[in-house]
Amino acid sequence: MMSRKSLLIMRNECWRRVTSRTFILTTLLGPALLVGLLALVIIGVSSSIGDEFGGKNESLRIAIIDKTGVLGDQMIRENDGNHVLFHFDGDHDSAVEDAVSSRMDAFILIPETIISGTGQPVLYSFQDRGFRVQLELAGIIERSLKDHLLLEANVTDDIRAILDRSVGLDFALTGYEDAQSTANSSLDVDATTDDVGIVMMGTILALMMYMTILIYGTLIMYGVIEERSTRVVEIIVSSVRPIDLMMGKVLGIGLVGLIQMLTWLLIIIGGLVFASPIVGLFVDPAMVDASSQEVLSSIDLILSELSIQLVMAIVVYFIGGYLMYGGLLAAVGSMVDSPQDAQTLLIPVIIPIMAPMMFLSVILLSPNGAISMGLSLFPLTSPVTMAVRLAIGSVPVWQLLISLASLIVSVFGAIWVSAQIYRSSILMYGKKPSLKTVFTYLKTC
Amino acid sequence: MGSLVLRDVTKRFGQITAASDISLRADSGRILGLLGPNGAGKTTVIRIIANILTADEGSVTLNEHEVGAWSQEQMGYLPEERGLYKKIKVQDQLRYLAQLKGMPRMEAMDQIQYWLDRLGIEKWGARKVQDLSKGMQQKVQFIATILAHPKLIILDEPFSGLDPVNSELLCDIIAELKENGRIILLASHRMDQVEKLCDDICLIAKGKILLSGDLREVKRRFKREKLALEYTGSLRLLDELEKKGTIQYLERSEDGCILHLSDGCHPRDLLEQLLLVDGLELFRFELLQPTLNEIFIQTVGDS
Secondary structure: OOOHHHHHHHHHHHHHHHOOHHHHHHHHHHHHHHHHHHHHHHHHHHHHHHHHOOOOOOOOEEEEEEOOOOHHHHHHHHOOOOOEEEEOOOOHHHHHHHHHOOOOOEEEEEOHHHOOOOOOOEEEEOOOOHHHHHHHHHHHHHHHHHHHHHHHOOOOHHHHHHHHOOOOOOEEOOOHHHHHHHHOOOOOHHHEEOHHHHHHHHHHHHHHHHHHHHHHHHHHHHHHHHHHHOOOHHHHHOOOOHHHHHHHHHHHHHHHHHHHHHHHHHHHHHHHHHHHHHHHOOOOHHHHHHHHHHHHHHHHHHHHHOOHHHHHHHHHHHHHHHHHHHHHHHHHHHOOOOHHHHHHHHHHHHHHHHHHHHOHHHHHHOOOOHHHHHHHHOOOOHHHHHHHHHHHOOOOHHHHHHHHHHHHHHHHHHHHHHHHHHHHHOOOOOOOOOHHHHHHHHHHO | OOEEEEEEEEEEEOOEEEEEEEEEEEEOOEEEEEEOOOOOOHHHHHHHHOOOOOOOEEEEEEOOEEOOHHHHOOEEEEOOOOOOOOOOEHHHHHHHHHHHOOOOHHHHHHHHHHHHHHOOOHHHOOOEHHHOOHHHHHHHHHHHHHOOOOOEEEEEOOOOOOOHHHHHHHHHHHHHHHHOOOEEEEEOOOHHHHHHHOOEEEEEEOOEEEEEEEHHHHHHHOOOOEEEEEEEOOOHHHHHHHHHOOEEEEEEEOOEEEEEEOOOOOHHHHHHHHHOOOOOEEEEEEEEOOOHHHHHHHHHHHO
């Protein structure tokens, strides 16, 4: 139960921060920068979409030195019109001369051995033409070669169609009961989970939790250092218990974070709505609409993956993680006289926050693997890891229970330990912080 | 009548004993001066009283109840290391600190205005602390200490950074608070101020009490070795005594002197001898009380 004084400290911490000029500026400029960046991305995506469909792409004049005598014509037929392909009867050296005199931008040498599968065509150019051009031309050559070989083998169109068929694989999460109920019926299409949405949601969630815990946790640490360095802390702890001060600070700054994020969310949504017409000034409005549609459908995709239970579980892990790290970072702040002095003590606290981010791809690819399981059971890494696992797939109940229990115990443990360190160290000035000092403080409690 | 009582309070930090068997009593309507050289353990004792630190042994009671979170609302503490939030307005800061002491918001606002007026900084209420001079910050800190009507007021070096006029103003307010029945604990190195304000003293060195009690009694306990004389006429007798080493001149003028009496010289014997001197008219023969400063130096020196 929070004390009246903790509430008062929380209110004061929150109020004095949200009314500061720095907060107002960062809250307003942060999303402006983000929206600006997003607009740039949309412009970039739009122009690349434009390139894709031959709108504003660079069209190259590419000569074909065809040693096979058959693939050149086929390639010119297969060309989708993006580049100009033409035969060149000379050899490599004369082609180079022509390229120097700008009669061509590049040339492809198709060796005779390509038919037997031993030779490899080469694209020559004075400039780097980019991977996309290379891929486009490789596609043309591959299709031409395939056509030629199938024709040589007298393959009929029916067999060609069979060869061209491709099969995708959808993925659906289902329990035993679901399996029973769906055994007699075809799998409902809506029940399938879209892997793109899952990966997006997992990544965004991990990033958000990681950033929030780190940014606002560090803010708590700086707040404690400020109170120590201005010596105001002695007056405060003569009025309140250190644990009340610490909790008030942790929760007050948490509230600041919440206000800032909600404001950002509103500004970003508003920005997305109003950014389209502005971006439309630079690129084709149809492209912008397509990009905005992409963004909106992605948001829709993410929202469709969320359930109330999932949101609640994520909130529990988020609050647990924030309180645990907020307390630990407050304790770090209570032991140092300046942010520079905090570096040594920060390392053991920051590494567990970063661990799930370092293993994010492993967690996303194998959410029930050993690493994912280990990280989601260990309380210092469980908030981010378990939230991601829950968001992207099913987690066995026993793991969830162990993880939650260890997190709850750890939150109280971390707050208790932090409060003891805070209480012992808050009035000790001029001591160089080290892990040894931490143990000394804990021993004297 | 309220009181603060410490019984055999001991506090250790690892191998160091910062306070050892400290017992003292401060009563309402009186001021207790807590004296001691730097590093004597005064701040540790004060922090234990303020419930910032916990004593390893012994007890601290305020009005016969063990101090704890409850007593923090009953006390105002002005620490030696001053501290205020630099970027917060004076009145907002004072209101916050008063509210932490349990004072209702509206009452705090009224009191803030009263004390800002009283200390002559009413125009600075809406300014940030960083805009204030050191002396003004000191006044703000003092207001923060007494704002919430504390029963116990702890003032650690309250006059540092203040000019004589403002020191006098603070002295008057402290005396007024004493008259209002507050228990006041004053730690200072300014012996003149302590002597002027305190009713009781407690001298600590190396974590132990060297001397404590009613200031007048403490002074009486100290041997009066100084003698002030005023007279007309010749006093060759004193010159002879000085040559013998019985007395020593500390100050000398045409019509008087201040003497230090050695151990073998009793004031009554000296007076009898002086009264027998022909042509000497003696106007003053006074055994001087030692000053607090002298008591401090002597006691700490001896320890």
